[in-house]
Amino acid sequence: MHLVATIRALAATTIASLAVIACGKDSTSPGDPGTNVASCPAIDFGPKPAALTLPQASPAALATLGNGLDTVRYQAEVAVRGTTAYTTSWSVRRFAGNKVSIWDVSGNVPLLVDSLIVNGASTTGDVAVSDDGKLLVVATERVPGSIVIYDLTNPRKPTLLSTFTNAETNPGVHTAEVGRVNGTLYAFLAIDPLGSIPARLVTVNLTNPAAPTEVFTKVIGNPYVHDTFARNGLLFLALWNDGVQIWDIGGCGTGATPAAPKVLGSVKTLGGDVHNIWWYHDPNGSKRFAFVGEEGFGTVPSASSGDIHVIDLSDLANPKEVAFYTVPGAGTHNFSVDETNGVLYAAYYNGGVRALDIRGDLGTCDPSQKALDVTSNLSRCNLRLMGRELAIGLQDQGKQVYIWGVQYLGGFVYASDMINGIWKLKAAK
Amino acid sequence: MALGVARDSAAGQTASLMAQAIPVFTRADPTATRTALDEGYLSQPVVMATGTWNWLSGVATLNLEGLTLRRGELSTGAFGEGFVDRRHPHTYAHELMAGGITQYFGVQGSLFAGRGFVPFGSDDPMVRPFEKYPINHHLSQILERNVAVAAVRRGPVILEAGTFNGDEPISPSAAPQYDRFGDSFAARATFLPIGGLELSASGASVKSPEVAAGSGVDQRKASVVGRFSRSTPTDWRYALVEWARTDERAARRLTTRLSTWLGEAAVCHNGFVGAARLEQTDRPEEELLADPFRTPRPPIDLSNLGVSRWTTLTVSLSPPAVGRWFLTGRPFVEVARIGAAPGNPPGVFNAQQRYGTDRMWMLSAGIRLRAGASHGRMGRYGVAAVNEEMPMVMGTDSSSGGSHQMMGMHHTMTNPCTL
Numbered sequence: 001m002h003l004v005a006t007i008r009a010l011a012a013t014t015i016a017s018l019a020v021i022a023c024g025k026d027s028t029s030p031g032d033p034g035t036n037v038a039s040c041p042a043i044d045f046g047p048k049p050a051a052l053t054l055p056q057a058s059p060a061a062l063a064t065l066g067n068g069l070d071t072v073r074y075q076a077e078v079a080v081r082g083t084t085a086y087t088t089s090w091s092v093r094r095f096a097g098n099k100v101s102i103w104d105v106s107g108n109v110p111l112l113v114d115s116l117i118v119n120g121a122s123t124t125g126d127v128a129v130s131d132d133g134k135l136l137v138v139a140t141e142r143v144p145g146s147i148v149i150y151d152l153t154n155p156r157k158p159t160l161l162s163t164f165t166n167a168e169t170n171p172g173v174h175t176a177e178v179g180r181v182n183g184t185l186y187a188f189l190a191i192d193p194l195g196s197i198p199a200r201l202v203t204v205n206l207t208n209p210a211a212p213t214e215v216f217t218k219v220i221g222n223p224y225v226h227d228t229f230a231r232n233g234l235l236f237l238a239l240w241n242d243g244v245q246i247w248d249i250g251g252c253g254t255g256a257t258p259a260a261p262k263v264l265g266s267v268k269t270l271g272g273d274v275h276n277i278w279w280y281h282d283p284n285g286s287k288r289f290a291f292v293g294e295e296g297f298g299t300v301p302s303a304s305s306g307d308i309h310v311i312d313l314s315d316l317a318n319p320k321e322v323a324f325y326t327v328p329g330a331g332t333h334n335f336s337v338d339e340t341n342g343v344l345y346a347a348y349y350n351g352g353v354r355a356l357d358i359r360g361d362l363g364t365c366d367p368s369q370k371a372l373d374v375t376s377n378l379s380r381c382n383l384r385l386m387g388r389e390l391a392i393g394l395q396d397q398g399k400q401v402y403i404w405g406v407q408y409l410g411g412f413v414y415a416s417d418m419i420n421g422i423w424k425l426k427a428a429k
Numbered sequence: 430m431a432l433g434v435a436r437d438s439a440a441g442q443t444a445s446l447m448a449q450a451i452p453v454f455t456r457a458d459p460t461a462t463r464t465a466l467d468e469g470y471l472s473q474p475v476v477m478a479t480g481t482w483n484w485l486s487g488v489a490t491l492n493l494e495g496l497t498l499r500r501g502e503l504s505t506g507a508f509g510e511g512f513v514d515r516r517h518p519h520t521y522a523h524e525l526m527a528g529g530i531t532q533y534f535g536v537q538g539s540l541f542a543g544r545g546f547v548p549f550g551s552d553d554p555m556v557r558p559f560e561k562y563p564i565n566h567h568l569s570q571i572l573e574r575n576v577a578v579a580a581v582r583r584g585p586v587i588l589e590a591g592t593f594n595g596d597e598p599i600s601p602s603a604a605p606q607y608d609r610f611g612d613s614f615a616a617r618a619t620f621l622p623i624g625g626l627e628l629s630a631s632g633a634s635v636k637s638p639e640v641a642a643g644s645g646v647d648q649r650k651a652s653v654v655g656r657f658s659r660s661t662p663t664d665w666r667y668a669l670v671e672w673a674r675t676d677e678r679a680a681r682r683l684t685t686r687l688s689t690w691l692g693e694a695a696v697c698h699n700g701f702v703g704a705a706r707l708e709q710t711d712r713p714e715e716e717l718l719a720d721p722f723r724t725p726r727p728p729i730d731l732s733n734l735g736v737s738r739w740t741t742l743t744v745s746l747s748p749p750a751v752g753r754w755f756l757t758g759r760p761f762v763e764v765a766r767i768g769a770a771p772g773n774p775p776g777v778f779n780a781q782q783r784y785g786t787d788r789m790w791m792l793s794a795g796i797r798l799r800a801g802a803s804h805g806r807m808g809r810y811g812v813a814a815v816n817e818e819m820p821m822v823m824g825t826d827s828s829s830g831g832s833h834q835m836m837g838m839h840h841t842m843t844n845p846c847t848l
Contacts, residue, residue, distance in 0.1 A: 090716075091716045091718075092718075092721070093777075093782075096719055121719075122717070122719035123716075142718050193729075194726070194727075195511075195599040195600055195726060196599060196603055222644060223640050223642035223644050223645075223727060224727075224729065226730060241644045271680065272644075273730075275730060295730050295731065296679060297646065297680075297682075297684040297733065298731055299684075299733045299734070299735055300731070300733065300734050300735065300777050301776070301777060302735075302774050302776065305679075
């Protein structure tokens with residue numbers, strides 16, 4: 001120990017003469033949620049769901065209806081409304097990922113009907129349609145980073161309303177979730193880190209989509225904030241190795257707003273790498289569970305890793321991980337949930353699309369259906385052993401797929417495939 | 430632990446100063462733009478000072494590539510620190526190390542600390558016979574870290590161990606993560622069987638080099654190097670062979686394995702230097718940005734597009750240096766033939782799609798300008814700095830009144846083979 005201390009002291013003495021360390025605190029808006037944990041009296045998590053006993057059976061194959069092929073750009077996220085789908089693009093393949101493709105998905109085979117080119121973007125990684133169907137919001141990377149907002153009066157011919165960019169969207173907007181809080185539409189932007197620039201969250205008011213306004217910003221995430229999920233006045237933040245943090249942004253009746261959020265609780269799921277979240281509301285009124293996507297290491301288009309983690313929110317200040325789903329050789333990415341039928345669809349990169357039955361109590365299972373993580377001494381239910389694996393899609397096409405995003409809508413599942421474009425599948429239920 | 434006195438060194442103080450710069454023209458045909466590209470700049474502008482004061486020795490190397498190579502140096506196949514197909518500019522504070530040497534019972538020992546080279550791999554490419562760095566730079570050297578290196582030497586055997594911060598520089602002017610000092614380790618064993626021949630093996634554990642916050646993939650590195658250098662007043666022969674491997678690991682599991690082998694040799698007679706280098710190196714393929722020469726640092730979640738394998742043959746010719754007073758200039762021309770192929774796993778790498786071809790050329794011509802004595806070897810400190818005649822301090826023979834050694838040769842300012 002003495003030797004180590006001596007070495008450290010010697011090194012520190014020498015190193016101290018090298019350079020002046022620029023120490024700067026990143027600015028935070030008034031209303032910084034800080035670390036104080038607030039309560040949330042207004043949210044009713046509903047009854048504890050009933051335990052379901054399901055036989056473990058081989059998952060069915062999701063029927064593939066058609067493919068809209070794109071092999072000149074890597075496809076990224078997908079958003080669907082009505083009979084129109086929008087897919088974004090990533091990095092540089094033959095061409096840069098500056099395109100949003102517009103697909104007619106009324107038939108079995110998606111047909112490309114138009115596209116948008118976002119000048120200056122190398123990736124248009126995330127896309128969302130507002131809940132009223134009026135706006136299309138596209139996140140762009142890299143420098144300077146922006147969200148581009150389109151009017152969807154004609155869904156097949158979006159018209160540019162505005163581009164929101166400022167010093168705090170630099171060097172890029174990785175994800176942009178759109179959600180309504182007490183009647184007002186917001187976009188929650190996860191900003192990339194770059195070099196010494198830290199990652200941050202930026203919240204934008206979209207009341208006037210032609211002139212969006214920033215209402216909140218905070219440096220957050222370890223090493224970055226990757227995604228958010230807004231619902232019922234709560235904001236779930238995917239903070240990578242800092243796990244999941246839950247903020248009151250107006251749903252708890254405590255005076256918090258998107259501009260002045262309050263921390264409610266947090267949880268670090270096993271393995272970290274928290275990538276995305278979905279807070280599930282089941283048809284019986286239970287809001288107890290959220291699903292967390294872990295994105296581990298992957299190589300396009302052959303390998304990926306990372307599990308789905310289920311967290312129990314009944315004690316909002318101390319959420320607990322209670323279950324998981326794992327696929328050997330593949331890892332999860334984005335989710336979409338058919339809440340009426342209780343089916344979670346997960347994009348699984350080289351593992352295609354996975355459909356899980358998420359009805360009932362996911363935190364209670366037979367001891368034979370549990371797995372113990374020795375390092376953390378955490379015992380969790382294994383959804384596969386619980387018979388929750390309903391169906392698998394796009395593993396029977398005779399070619400490699402790498403599924404980035406999925407969306408369930410009206411009995412169909414739409415999957416964006418980085419390698420092959422967009423797929424339309426029949427839903428599991 | 431106290432620093433010892435260099436008991437067998439000449440007492441008193443010595444100091445030396447040198448500066449170099451290489452105006453170079455490069456044509457890459459094709460490169461990342463899928464077209465031929467011609468560029469010229471001032472490469473490797475360096476000011477290096479060495480000195481001893483009583484038992485204390487030090488070296489400071491100021492590298493000004495942050496001013497002259499801000500966009501990086503065109504070098505098809507190169508990668509690292511957010512650059513691809515360009516070599517990144519090094520940090521201004523390239524090297525700032527201090528320490529001392531001692532000897533007990535026939536065993537020499539040294540302890541050096543500061544910012545500099547980790548005891549791993551082979552010599553820095555800047556002090557080897559080619560202007561263009563090999564593609565394997567990031568597999569075969571670890572540099573510009575806050576490092577403490579202890580070394581012992583007895584006879585022909587040298588053992589080194591060091592600890593350092595794993596994060597690689599994020600810009601020429603950026604400070605390292607001081608609180609990460611000590612999170613990474615390296616060790617190297619060197620055997621000197623006969624004069625001029627040097628055999629070494631080294632390993633390193635590097636924590637999260639690409640994510641400064643410390644949560645990126647870790648690296649386990651291994652290297653084996655054989656090096657030969659022998660000179661006379663008019664001739665010089667040099668050869669180096671190396672194998673190195675870097676395993677990238679996430680959650681303690683192997684995710685990517687990158688390997689390289691390289692052989693290079695140089696011959697000099699009456700000032701004419703001919704050199705050739707053949708290497709095969711795996712390169713990680715990453716998310717590309719709008720600028721085809723840049724990749725994001727830190728990488729954001731999904732960024733791995735597979736591995737490519739680069740095979741490069743480089744030939745270099747250089748006529749005798751010309752000089753006046755303390756200034757010298759050695760012209761050179763280098764030609765490289767470059768092949769790119771899918772590695773393991775291939776991912777989505779396709780050389781035809783990326784470059785329009787899988788065979789490329791690169792031509793470089795310029796002149797090595799130098800003021801003062803030539804560079805010493807870079808990458809070893811204290812008793813580990815091998816001089817065929819005597820222990821070197823900071824890779825420079827500090828006891829010879831500024832007559833610096835180049836690559837282990839017994840060069841002086843008048844040696845016609847000095848690069």
